[in-house]
Amino acid sequence: MNKEKIVVGLSGGVDSSVAAYLLKKEGYEVIGVTMVNFRGSDSAEDGDKIAGDAAKVAEFLGIEHHVVDFCAEFKENVIDYFIKEYLSGRTPNPCVVCNRSIKWKAIIEQGEKLGAKLLATGHYAQTELLPNGRYAVKCSVTSAKDQTYALYGLSQEQLARTRMPLGAYTKDEIRAIASQIGLPVADKPDSMEICFIPDKDYAKFIEEHTDVVIPKGNYVNASGEILGRHEGIIHYTIGQRKGLNLAMGHPVFVTEIRPETNEVVIGENEDILIPALKCSKLNAMSVPEFTTGMEVTAKIRYNHKGAPAVLEKTGEDELLVRFRDPQRAITPGQAVVFYQNGYVAGGGLIDKAVKES
Secondary structure, eight states: OOOOEEEEEEOOSSSHHHHHHHHHTOOOEEEEEEEEEOOOOOOOTOOHHHHHHHHHHHHHHHEEEEEEEEEHHIIIIIHHHHHHHHHHTTTOOHHHIIIIIIIHHHHHHHHHHTOOEEEEEOOEEEEEOTTTEEEEEOOOOOTOOGGOOOOOOOOHHHHHHOOGGGGGGHHHHHHHHHHHHTTTTTTTTOOOOOOOOOOOOOOOOOOHHOOOOOOEEEOTTTTTEEEEESSSSOOOOOOTTTOOOOOSSSSOOOEEETTTEEEEEEOOOGGEEEEEEEEEEEEESSSSSSOOTTTEEESSSOOOEEEEEEEEEEEEEEEEEEEEEEOOOOOOOOOEEETTEEEEEEEEEEEEEEEEE
């Protein structure tokens, strides 16, 4: 009997490597596929180094390995999007975009060429077919490492093919398995939040990768009074307190970014506590659609714990999300992800904070 083929997105890190090992142990014919998304970085995330580490892992595990070049697609769909959003005064989450439009697409396409219908990744999450016939992402057993937030945009077709073996383990358990079997990357550090910006200096990256001159502008308060000068809107995000270089005598926060006037609005702590938001570019996952009155737990950023909220459908592709308690620093450009009973119900992209719900 032929073993079922499964393509694993092999990044050369501990998580994807152990995922490949676990699937092989289950009896799958595992094929490693490594995506090269960018080159020339000084960090450990450079595409060629990733491919080299992944090749060592594949050889160690005794599995077939392929490298695919997605640099052009990654630049167009992820990096250019990231830059455009920051220049528009928004704070994007490139991982969300990459997962659906680049990573899953690339692995599925490569898998079909190799005769594999299934794909797997090293995310700390689980996939499940629910009684209502919908495929959904289920939270990992460990909330500290749960990565479901960045997966809300996956389609039903993508989820139907997906396996995520690490969702049943903690990070410590995965590290222990890597050491026990002698993986060549067992001691490799975890990857960074945004893989193409090694030093986390987003503003420097944007300035180096565009011809756009980022002008300085005015800090203003809600009444329009000028408080000082800022370094350019790409240096700021909603809720930011540090690095403002404003002598106000007490802590103040970025409450709004206005690209049309090149102003950064400064306010008090209570000014960034917001009761509602509007979102669009929706994707329903565990539910067939979002309806008015639907109760969810909503996360407004990756490391947000989630808060009770009620949805109101305000358009074909738009929701008003009202929180039971005001939430801190709701940020346009970030994803808002909805959870019900430990599953991802779906989500969308935040368009704006709504101060009166």
